[in-house]
Amino acid sequence: MGLIPPLIAILLAFFSRSVFIALAMAVIVGEFIIADFHPLNTLLLTFERFYLLLSEGWVLKTLAFAIMVGSVMVLIERSGGVNGLVHELSVKRSIVKTKRGALMPSFIAGIIVFIESSITSLVAGAIGRPFCDRHGISRAKLAFVCDSTSAPVCSLIPLNGWGALLLGLIGGQISAGLIAGESATWLIQSIAYNFYAFMALIVTFIAIWYEIDIGPMRHATVHPPEIECEDAKGDIGLFLWPMVWMIGGVILFMFITGNGDIFKGSGSTSIFYTLLITLLLMLGYYRFKNTLTLSEFWDASLSGARSMSPIALILLFAFAIGGVSSDMEVGQYLASFIGDYLPSAYLAGAIFVLAAIIAFATGTSWGTFSIMLPIAIPLAVGLDAPVALAMGAAISGGVFGDHCSPISDTTIISAMASGCSVQEHTRTQLPYALIAAGFSFILFILFGVLLT
Structure with a gap:
């Protein structure tokens, strides 16, 4: 019976057009089973599930992160940061000229930014979107690159929350007397056998380098590039500085929340405060550069937040189905x-x-x-x-x-x-x-x- 809710979520997500409906149905069915098929108890358990989730600080911070990400992305776009990145790499330096080149910056960013998987995907996606649209590459292939570098790289270079969790789990087995030695030594040895992470990176690189589209990827939606004016050169600093603030902020707050030990830092707290401070810094920087008025900054922030609200809701239900499965x-x-x-x-x-x-x-x-x-x-x-x-x-x-x-x-x-x-x-x-x-x-x- 325990497999029914996740199976419902997975099957409906694959074959329907709504992940939200798939997750909602899975949560309701799971609570129905937990409540011994009693309708009223199912309702009470479902309410309690979401009440407890929304009482968790890490959940609220993660949902806020998803919403603030939308604000950051729209602000970078409207300020001219995206145009600046495209102009710098495509025209000024002539680095990105082909489909292969369009995805390589995202792949490289996914490897370099290993401190937190969410930030990894965010940075890689932000860098790749304008180039993919410009060179006729589907956003789905960009998402594949983001996803294939975030978790695999974080598990291979565990100077992050992943490492903290794994060290703790291994340490528990050492304390129980099952194995001897140091947690860090065992973790380093296990990394050598983390074959899927290595293979995912290799397959991703080959798919980029040889422009390989297989299966449904051949029919993925390609977004047309936005029409730009001849002088729409923008300013790459409007793109790069927010990226620097986000990456540096996560590292800083991982140290702070871990009391000087990045392995013990809180990922959800780090990304929440990082995004909040990034938005404040963007306000000051964009006003200093006179790229957006206060009204335009506010409108762009709200527009981005609204665009990400459905994603935040999907994340909340994803956390709920995880709790039901547990x-x-x-x-x-x-x-x-x-x-x-x-x-x-x-x-x-x-x-x-x-x-x-x-x-x-x-x-x-x-x-x-x-x-x-x-x-x-x-x-x-x-x-x-x-x-x-x-x-x-x-x-x-x-x-x-x-x-x-x-x-x-x-x-x-x-x-x-x-x-x-x-x-x-x-x-x-x-x-x-x-x-x-x-x-x-x-x-x-x-x-x-x-x-x-």
């Missing part, structure tokens, strides 16, 4: 399929598949890590299998499942940052993700055989 112990139910009868050589491959299913069904990689690492490590120890390989498989599976899930917050934010629908983004990126996952699965089986 209450129904979907992850634990799926994890019960792995037992002591599994040959140790195939353990890593099985962990990868199971973690992917859990992440896909629940829409959360972090939740999957929290479920699977405490299972994968004891299994590897008990079966005398490579522990670091099992860790890498759990992390890879979580990233892959989250990458593909239409109810994942990273999927939703990547679509938002790129300006395409969640449905189109999910359908078009799935073939690429499956290719990367297929190679990853082969590597987990191969290394499992070689190292056992």
Whole structure:
């Protein structure tokens, strides 16, 4: 029964035109099951679910982040920052001339900005949108690049909240006496076996470099470029400075909220205060440059906020379905399929598949890590299998499942940052993700055989 709500959400998201309806139906059905099919109790539980969510500081900050992102993007566009970026890279420096060149800046930004996955997608999307429209590349392909570099890179360079979570989970297994050593040492070893993250980056680079569109990506919507005046050169500083403030702000607040330790910083708090301060700095800077009046700044901010309000609502329901899945112990139910009868050589491959299913069904990689690492490590120890390989498989599976899930917050934010629908983004990126996952699965089986 626990699989019914996430399955409803995934199927409706794939085959309907409304992710919101898919998530809402899944939440209601899940609460109906939890309430033992009692209509009145279902209503009360649903109300309580959203009341508790909206009482959580991190939820409110994440929703505010989604809305403020819209304001930042519209302000950059109306101020002339987008025109300045296009003119600088396409005309002045002649760097972006082809379809390949149009996506490479986003790919590079996705790798460099590894401090927080949401900021990674935002920056990569903001950089790529004008170039994709200009060179006839679909926003869906840009969303694929944003999504394929955000979570994978954050899991490979864990100087962020991802690293903090993984270090904590590994430390719990060390404290329990299952493994010996330092958490950081084990994490570094597991990164070497995070095959899906590596394969996702390789597949993405190949798709960009050779301009490969497969499956639904061949039919993705291409947005026509905006008509510009001959002298619409803009000012690249109007684009770059907000990007610098956002990246630098997240790093600063991760240190502050972590009391000097970036691994312990709060991602939701960091991005909230970063966006808030960025908007204030943009107000001062844009007035100093005399690019927008106070009235124009306010109108652009409200316009951007309104455009992102539906996305914020979808994120809220995505958090709700995650809570329903947790209450129904979907992850634990799926994890019960792995037992002591599994040959140790195939353990890593099985962990990868199971973690992917859990992440896909629940829409959360972090939740999957929290479920699977405490299972994968004891299994590897008990079966005398490579522990670091099992860790890498759990992390890879979580990233892959989250990458593909239409109810994942990273999927939703990547679509938002790129300006395409969640449905189109999910359908078009799935073939690429499956290719990367297929190679990853082969590597987990191969290394499992070689190292056992």
